[in-house]
Amino acid sequence: MNIVDQLAGGFAAALTPINLCMALLGSLMGTLVGVLPGLGPTAAIALLFPLTTVLPPVPAIIMLAAIYYGAMYGGSTTAILLNIPGEVASVPTCWDGYPLARQGKGGVALGVAAIGSFIAGTVGVVALTLFAPVLADHALQFGPPEYFALMVLAFTAVVSLSGASLARGVAMALVGYLLALVGLGPATGEPRFTFGFEPLYGGVELIALIVGLFAISEVFVGIEERRAAIAERIRNILPSKTELRQSLPAIARGTGIGFLMGLLPGCAPSVTAFVAYDAEKKLARQPERFGQGAIEGVAAPEAANNATSSAGFIPLIALGIPSSPALALLLGGLTVYGLNPGPLLFQTDSDFVWTVIASLYIGNVILLILNLPLIGLWVRLTRIPFGILGPLILLLCFLGVYSMRNSLFDVGVSLLLGVVGYFLRKYHWPLAPMVLSFILGPLLEKNLIQALSMSGGNPSIFVKRGLTLALLVSAALLVVASLLLMRKTVKRVELATAEGTQL
Amino acid sequence: MTERRITGGILILLGAVALFEAQRLTALREELVAGAVVGDDTFARIIGAALLLMGLYAIFVARWPAWEVKFPARAERRKLVMSAGALFAYFLVNPFLGYPVSTLLVSTVLYRAMGGYRWPVAILIGGVTTGVLFLIFRVWLVVSLPTGLIGI
Numbered sequence: 001m002n003i004v005d006q007l008a009g010g011f012a013a014a015l016t017p018i019n020l021c022m023a024l025l026g027s028l029m030g031t032l033v034g035v036l037p038g039l040g041p042t043a044a045i046a047l048l049f050p051l052t053t054v055l056p057p058v059p060a061i062i063m064l065a066a067i068y069y070g071a072m073y074g075g076s077t078t079a080i081l082l083n084i085p086g087e088v089a090s091v092p093t094c095w096d097g098y099p100l101a102r103q104g105k106g107g108v109a110l111g112v113a114a115i116g117s118f119i120a121g122t123v124g125v126v127a128l129t130l131f132a133p134v135l136a137d138h139a140l141q142f143g144p145p146e147y148f149a150l151m152v153l154a155f156t157a158v159v160s161l162s163g164a165s166l167a168r169g170v171a172m173a174l175v176g177y178l179l180a181l182v183g184l185g186p187a188t189g190e191p192r193f194t195f196g197f198e199p200l201y202g203g204v205e206l207i208a209l210i211v212g213l214f215a216i217s218e219v220f221v222g223i224e225e226r227r228a229a230i231a232e233r234i235r236n237i238l239p240s241k242t243e244l245r246q247s248l249p250a251i252a253r254g255t256g257i258g259f260l261m262g263l264l265p266g267c268a269p270s271v272t273a274f275v276a277y278d279a280e281k282k283l284a285r286q287p288e289r290f291g292q293g294a295i296e297g298v299a300a301p302e303a304a305n306n307a308t309s310s311a312g313f314i315p316l317i318a319l320g321i322p323s324s325p326a327l328a329l330l331l332g333g334l335t336v337y338g339l340n341p342g343p344l345l346f347q348t349d350s351d352f353v354w355t356v357i358a359s360l361y362i363g364n365v366i367l368l369i370l371n372l373p374l375i376g377l378w379v380r381l382t383r384i385p386f387g388i389l390g391p392l393i394l395l396l397c398f399l400g401v402y403s404m405r406n407s408l409f410d411v412g413v414s415l416l417l418g419v420v421g422y423f424l425r426k427y428h429w430p431l432a433p434m435v436l437s438f439i440l441g442p443l444l445e446k447n448l449i450q451a452l453s454m455s456g457g458n459p460s461i462f463v464k465r466g467l468t469l470a471l472l473v474s475a476a477l478l479v480v481a482s483l484l485l486m487r488k489t490v491k492r493v494e495l496a497t498a499e500g501t502q503l
Numbered sequence: 504m505t506e507r508r509i510t511g512g513i514l515i516l517l518g519a520v521a522l523f524e525a526q527r528l529t530a531l532r533e534e535l536v537a538g539a540v541v542g543d544d545t546f547a548r549i550i551g552a553a554l555l556l557m558g559l560y561a562i563f564v565a566r567w568p569a570w571e572v573k574f575p576a577r578a579e580r581r582k583l584v585m586s587a588g589a590l591f592a593y594f595l596v597n598p599f600l601g602y603p604v605s606t607l608l609v610s611t612v613l614y615r616a617m618g619g620y621r622w623p624v625a626i627l628i629g630g631v632t633t634g635v636l637f638l639i640f641r642v643w644l645v646v647s648l649p650t651g652l653i654g655i
Contacts, residue, residue: 054640054644054646165567167557167560167561167565167567168567170557171510171514171557171561174514174550174553174554174557175514175517175554177546177550178517178521178550178554181521181546181547181550185528185542185543186543187532187536187539187541187542187543188531188532188535188536188542188543190528190531190535190543192524192528192543192547193520193521193524193547216590219586220583220586220587223575223579223582223583223586223617224575224576224579224580224582224583385618386617386618387614387617387618387619387620388614388618388628390586390613390617390618391610391613391614391617391618391632392632394586394590394613395606395609395610395613395632395636396636398590398593399636399640399646399648402648402649403640403646403647406647408594408597408598408649411594411597412594415587415590415591415594418587418590419587426572426573426574427506427570427572428570428572441546444546445545445546448541448545448546449541449542449545449546452540452541452545453539453540453541456540457540457541
């Protein structure tokens, strides 16, 4: 079957009432959480993850992907109207979005952000459709040493997930690997790191880890933070012809930058949004307009942000490599439902993959036609008190974790990790590397054991095979490139924080 | 400096545990699988060694960025402790009281602690929340929930 037939099959499945409903519900709920000040796509996925656990895999993943898209869209709302970005990737949007809102053009800025997100998101999904199967097809020739090298390549994502301190990110990743070792060993089936405690024989449940570290700790942090509500009334959201003429080239450039950089496993949306903003400012005839309310300053980073997020689905689905914390959680979601993202996914779960890809197209359209007119409603929803939302989220977390294995032990683990996550957040330790390595750990270990068994325990097998060596060299180069880009981004974020953007 | 020492200490401790467990697994591998050069101990040993090195790095070499860590004021701290305590109590009483009763109790405490609502209001919102969650998850989605000693 060719790509068109497979995609058509995907659309037929994605357009079933249940899947369509989940895409719609996910977009709406993702936007709702994304609109809440200070909460970005990562928090949105973690907070709403428990809700999806009661669904079958396909609608659950469709809902998770829609939550991701919705939260991305919702995040720009608070960046523009309140000068509060949900995640680092939305910081450049604040610089011109907020001045526009103060000039009474908040609606227009939101409209341009939505149009930019739609165009960039759709371009990204088209590329996903065309390139991911080809990439996965090539990766099918991999043996255990190549898979091991691929997992090392995936590990380079830790650089972009680490934030300001790579050492902290690596330390967290090692702890994640250690947690992944708990349970029955893959080679002998004997328990390890269980210390005779039977509930640990099944290992640490991924959803307990995600919900604890991200969702429960988020609520704990929320208790002590005063969250702002959007007071502005939004009237006109459609840009004028002049504004559209100014925005469209910026959207195109932002999409290009975001997409191409997003293909690199170590390149997160936080990096590309800054690069796109800088490029736009350098190309502008009147660069002094930037920071004062230039519509291109909203269009370019929003498009780049969304293009990177969409492009991130290519290494995620084809190779199992996430490029951002939110995608690391999505990878976790796929794993929870028994799917192994990577080259084999297109072979073993082809129908599933194409349904999800089709749902990404649908999700993009839903966001544009539904969310834009509903912006007034989203703004009003930011006024729901945290005293209502917080307890509700915690109760849903309990249900979500419990329902995975009907295990109160898992609930206890997630509560414990919630407390640990709260302190880690307080001390600025990045959480995403831990989740990434927890997910990659079993695959890395399996391929390491198989590769070393092939060579009789000789590690030179990893440098003797051309493809393995190429992947390992690529990983090293990516680490250097990502480090340079992240350092630049961290400096820009520090500057933005000093200038009054709340993070 | 203190943060680095504590972090380094924890990482070294975890590394030592991993290496100790790897040693046990090596003996087990040699006993169970004759001639195998790698097994369940291999990755554990690598991670253990890496944790150990990372711990030493944290203590003697690392330069963490100096962030100011702010902990909540007294009122917020009280809310935080009450909420976390309520959640742990929820986890402990669920097997005995069952899902509906323990959810009613804990949601009331959470609404009181996090929202500052008066007790009658907190009980009312807690009751509505419990009812809605029970209807959606137990009745509609047929999720198996703890029934407790009273069987509901």
